[in-house]
Amino acid sequence: MSVYDIPPGEPIGPYHFEWTDEEWLIALEGHVTIRTPEGELGLDPGEVVCFPVGSGGAHQARNATDVPVRVAVLSTMNEFGIVEYLEDEQVGIWAGEEHYVLDRPKPHKGG
Template identity: 40%
Template sequence: MPHTKRPAFIRHYRDIQNDDTARLRGTDEPRSIGSPFSPALGLTRLGIHHELLPPGRRTSFPHAESAEEEFVYVIEGTPDVWIDGELFRLAPGDGVGFPAGTGIAHSFLNNTDQPVRLLVVGEANKPENRIVYPVNPELRALRTDWWEDAPARPLGPHDGKARPPE
């Protein structure tokens, strides 16, 4: 039986993948390569992304958010999740949740020599959301939504930067 043409709300991540030009704000550091599903599928309440994380890259500066929850699922590879200055190795099938308002700072780093693929699901941008970068306070100057009263959390020794094996 022949297949009917797919509706516009069915998409493959490669068809909506951004080019490899995204940089961490205010730097020349390349970040993950995103496929933003939500706008492509007409979703307005959820932020859903496929993230391809090449070796030696990270998804973001370590950050915490005041009003938006986030969930990250490892599809492929073995990334490290940076949580409050400590690294935790993940494997395919692992999921990590970040409740809003906790101040738990996080980022995903590819410290391996293989690509990592992540599914990132969060709430769509909320105007009341605030963000803090505890190891990059210089970013305050670039933000109008800085989270001034974020819960203070002790930070471990890791600086939040990816380091692939040599």
């Protein structure tokens, strides 16, 4: 589990989804705004949202208020992982302690 303090007007990170890990976000303090493929939703302290594996679980948490927000993020934390950063056209790959961010490759045409 990781705990994040999000300053006013800031996100935790880029809009992304995981290919290998399901994630859960728990609002601890303040009101956090969650961006998803279906639109935005707000979470108040004690509320939880789950981000499933795949593009349907795309998300970004941000603080749209003028006071600090605190959240906890839990994950299945597989040893090997792949994440797509949708607006940056990048892919993150990690295995153990190694972590790489690459430009998203073009789809393979077979052969």
